[in-house]
Amino acid sequence: MEPRIFNCRLSTLALQVWLFLLRQDSKLTGQQLRRLRRRNQRSKASVVTNSGPVVSITSHGDRLHTVHLVLESIASGSVLPSRLILWVDTQDALTNRSPGLQRLVKRGLEICRTDNYGPHTKYYPYLLSTDSLNSPLVTADDDTLYCSWWLEGLVRSYKKNPTAIICYRAHLMRLASGAIAPYQSWGPCKSTCGSFLNFATGVSGCIYPPSFLNELKLAGAQFLRLCPRADDVWLHVNAVRTGFEILQVWNRPLRFPIVPGSQGSGLFLRNFNLAQNDEQIGNTYTAADISFLESCVAQADPR
Numbered sequence: 001m002e003p004r005i006f007n008c009r010l011s012t013l014a015l016q017v018w019l020f021l022l023r024q025d026s027k028l029t030g031q032q033l034r035r036l037r038r039r040n041q042r043s044k045a046s047v048v049t050n051s052g053p054v055v056s057i058t059s060h061g062d063r064l065h066t067v068h069l070v071l072e073s074i075a076s077g078s079v080l081p082s083r084l085i086l087w088v089d090t091q092d093a094l095t096n097r098s099p100g101l102q103r104l105v106k107r108g109l110e111i112c113r114t115d116n117y118g119p120h121t122k123y124y125p126y127l128l129s130t131d132s133l134n135s136p137l138v139t140a141d142d143d144t145l146y147c148s149w150w151l152e153g154l155v156r157s158y159k160k161n162p163t164a165i166i167c168y169r170a171h172l173m174r175l176a177s178g179a180i181a182p183y184q185s186w187g188p189c190k191s192t193c194g195s196f197l198n199f200a201t202g203v204s205g206c207i208y209p210p211s212f213l214n215e216l217k218l219a220g221a222q223f224l225r226l227c228p229r230a231d232d233v234w235l236h237v238n239a240v241r242t243g244f245e246i247l248q249v250w251n252r253p254l255r256f257p258i259v260p261g262s263q264g265s266g267l268f269l270r271n272f273n274l275a276q277n278d279e280q281i282g283n284t285y286t287a288a289d290i291s292f293l294e295s296c297v298a299q300a301d302p303r
Contacts, residue, residue, distance in 0.1 A: 029257040032145050036072045040100050047075035047084050048108040053155060053207060054135050055081040058114075058121035059142035064093055066259050067142045068100030071109060074140065079152040082135060084109050087125050089116040119231040120223055122202070123216075133213040141203050145257045154207040157249050164194045165212060165239055165246045168204035169253035173197045175294055180285060183277040188253050194245030196296045199236050204254055206235075215242040227280035237284050240292060 055074060059067040067086065074084065086101070086109060088094055094113045097105065105111060114125035122139045136158055138151065150168075157166045170189035174181035189198050200206050208216075216238050223234040239246060285293075 029145065029260065032073070032257060033069060033260075036069045036076070036145070039076055040068055040072045040103055044107065045075075046108045047071070047080065047104060048082060049080040050082065052080055052082045052151075053138045053158075054083045054085065054126065055138045055140060055151070056085045056087065056122055056126045057140045057142055058087040058089075058119075060089060060093065060116075063142050063259075064088070064101075065098055068098060068104055069259060070140070070142055070144060070146070071104055072100075073146045074151065075104070075107070075109075077146070077148050077151045079155055081138065081151065085126065086111045087114045087121050088112070089114055089121065117221075117224070118228050119202075120228075120234065122231065123208075123235075124221070124223075127213060127217040133210050133217065136207050136209055137213055138205060138207045139202050140205050143259050144203060144205075145259060146205065147256060150205060150256070153249055154205060157247065158207045158209070161194065161247055162209055163211070163244065165200060165206060165208055165235075165244050166249060167198075167200035167202075167206040167246065168249050169201045169255060170198040170246060170248045171201065173199050173293065175290065175297055178290065178294070180281055180290060180293070183281065189248045190251055192248060192251050194247040195300070196240050196245055196293060197300070198246035198248060199232065200246050200248075201232055201253075202235075204256060208235075209244070212239065212242065212244045215244075223284075226284045229276055230280040230284075233277070233280050233284050237289060240289055 057067070057071070071084065071086065074081070088111060091113065094111060097111065101109070101111065112125065112129070114121060117124045122141075123137060126137060127133070136155075138154055140146065153168070154166055158164075171183075171186040172189050172195075174186050186199065191198075216235070219238050219241075223231070227233040236246070
């Protein structure tokens with residue numbers, strides 16, 4: 001049921017069809033889960049190739065029992081990564097792997113131990129692990145089932161826009177009275193044009209160019225003090241400070257099916273219910289950052 005939409009330019013009708021299918025979430029997810037379980041049990045195909053970006057993901061707790069399905073969804077894509085890395089923060093998670101993860105390791109998955117950097121663990125240990133940040137990095141979430149064209153779509157857009165940060169889902173930041181407006185008041189991005197006002201959300205996947213990764217590494221680990229539970233905030237503010245616009249693949253955000261039962265302790269609940277996003281945004285963006293974003297608003301609407 002997954003359309004091979006990247007063989008030609010995606011039409012508005014094709015996108016509407018895919019969004020309709022996503023709304024049939026329960027049926028679609030059940031079919032996809034059965035297919036991924038069968039593939040994980042039977043396939044001996046490599047999950048990596050000689051070219052392509054690095055794909056990095058982190059998981060912990062109960063999600064370690066289902067993350068192999070997320071990884072299998074990436075490994076069954078039309079484009080494969082050059083490396084597929086799962087970061088874990090305990091020795092038990094490293095050594096006592098689920099059967100599904102162990103099967104993926106035999107096919108090329110890397111499972112690496114790291115300190116716990118919260119949601120920043122999906123990218124920060126990778127920055128520390130190498131001095132040669134020459135490949136683009138794709139981040140993914142451990143509770144999302146990605147479709148067969150997911151990585152292909154990011155890579156294709158990246159090749160057309162190699163100096164931008166590419167995502168499938170972004171918000172459009174709002175500013176009010178010399179400050180960043182509350183997070184919940186932001187609207188969806190409805191453009192494929194690059195902008196510093198586009199705020200990428202990592203849940204649907206993002207691809208970062210090597211030049212940005214080097215800048216991000218230089219920024220260090222100040223996120224531990226400023227926005228420890230908001231990786232999207234840290235990634236955006238560094239994009240603003242280092243001159244990397246954010247570009248959404250299509251003119252509307254996309255979400256992919258969620259692994260059933262994986263949302264009980266999700267960041268979404270903490271950030272929205274406890275208003276942690278607004279608090280961490282306030283901690284992170286400086287007056288200079290806000291002034292620059294205001295100038296972007298003025299350029300977008302010269303009235």
